[in-house]
Amino acid sequence: MSIGLLRAGLPGLAIALAPFGASVAHEVVGNRFFPATLTIDDPGVNDELSFPTVSSFKTGDDPSFRQRDFSGEFSKRITEAFAISIGSTYSHLSPPGGLTGMGANGFQNVETTFKYRIIKDPTHEFVMSVGLSVEWGGTGAQSVGADPFNTYTPTVYFGKGFGDLPDSLFWLRPVAVTGQVGYAIPGRRSTTTFGIDPDSGDLTADTEFHPHVLNWGGSIQYSLPYLRSAVVDLGLPDFINRFIPLVEATFQTPVSNTFTSGTLTTGTINPGFIWAGNKFQVGVEALIPINRQSGTNVGVIAQLHFYLDAIDPRGIGKPIFGNVEQPATPFGRN
Template identity: 80%
Template sequence: MSGEFSKRITDDFAISFGTTYTFLGPIDATVPGANGFQNLETTFKYRVFKDPAHEFVMSAGLSVEWGGTGAQSVGADPFNTYTPTIYFGKGFGDLPDTLSWLRPGAITGQVGYAIPGRSFTTTFGIDPDSGLSTADTEFHPRVLNWGGTIQYSMPYLKSAVVDLGLPDFINHLVPLVEATLQTPVANTLTSGTMTTGTINPGVIWVGNKFQIAAEALIPINRQSGTNVGFIAQLHLYLDDVDPRGIGKPIFGGPVQPASPFMRN
């Protein structure tokens, strides 16, 4: 179970705080389960470029996972991890009239480079058979976190292309396919370099002040998992819930609403 709070400092700069509570079931009678928080994460994000006419935006960010703030029993690392990231989004609203049906489409993407604050961890122990001391070293790889989405906005279709007279529920939907992938690229002696991740088809229902999303989680290979999972999310638009209060940037006036229904 994950949660995140994001607050604009200015119209272009925001800070977010998030964490995850993990439930691990027992593997067998000898390996008990564990519950606990993962490390606290803080993300600093700055919008470096926007082109409204071509529906393009790019941001740069830095995420910090604060080591030691979570429970090691659920896998939280005792060291910090720093991830500089580039984010982008491109809508297709600038396509010509001959391709008007593609205008509600959009792509988003992000590429980050996760840098652990510690290169390796060595664990010392005693071999139960020989009684001799042992030392096991685990190298912490630098990982390329990358992915993106392809989506089609039914709200955009109705408001900016053509009103097909569809039911109101359909006009609030955004079907999408998301990819979330990780590739170890350095310090990979014990981790290997195989890419893992999931492909996530799903749908978002967009309201005036919130959205609800649901996606399947399909592993891309056996190393990513052997079963299809499921994820759901509730996202509140604080900019729209309270535009002159909690949703307002600390410096500056109210910003453009997040909901497409409140923009149009």
């Protein structure tokens, strides 16, 4: 389910293999509510719609371009533990001031993710899923960096809440961490572009190698809904009790076939918050590049995310195969 964000951070890649996640799930494990995070995928398997997700940032190109992305993603459970999601992104690239004829607009490649939850432990608030994401080459515009070949990314996702901490550490019980580790495998080892040397008239060949990339990241969250419902009610207004402050981080490290890309890790640190309702959530985060190759200046990402299993639990929010289950919620019914 990932949709490309920090695409220009890897030397030798027009737009990187390692995409950013537009998140496709929220998950309730025991007392713990894992929200759909914005830049990595969370470990849940549910019926969801992320629309829209919008972001604006400056790429790691030299000169740096302003990239604005508008994306959507739909996730559908086949069974209670298995879901398929599909999504894509429309990108607008604006050149730096003074340059003309270098901008571009178009869709990124369509991406499909197959995801299966393998562990759900309510007592220890632990959940783990495995998945395979396929970026379908040729479904997007090469002018915005969409590759003409498929990329396959097997991924492990996990989440752990700290609600099982002892009473002496009760103030840490609202904390949760999530993470993912994926390995992006391009369907083509290299691409060779032929041309003519303008001085000699000789035929030239330029070969770009497509690296295998380790996509990794995580989040740390402090859940005010959990604080109120499972630790202590501080008497805060209901609007405040729905906030989940968090910091996400997403990184990409080329690990093989790196002859033209190099092995530099790129990525962003993303502080922000999620406000969660019973049927939808809103999230906003800053995008802080970790180095020059990851981008210039601080960007921003925002998302509106719908819980289809809460909106229509007996219709579009119901698994295709399996019984209808009342969707869990960390809040009382309004």
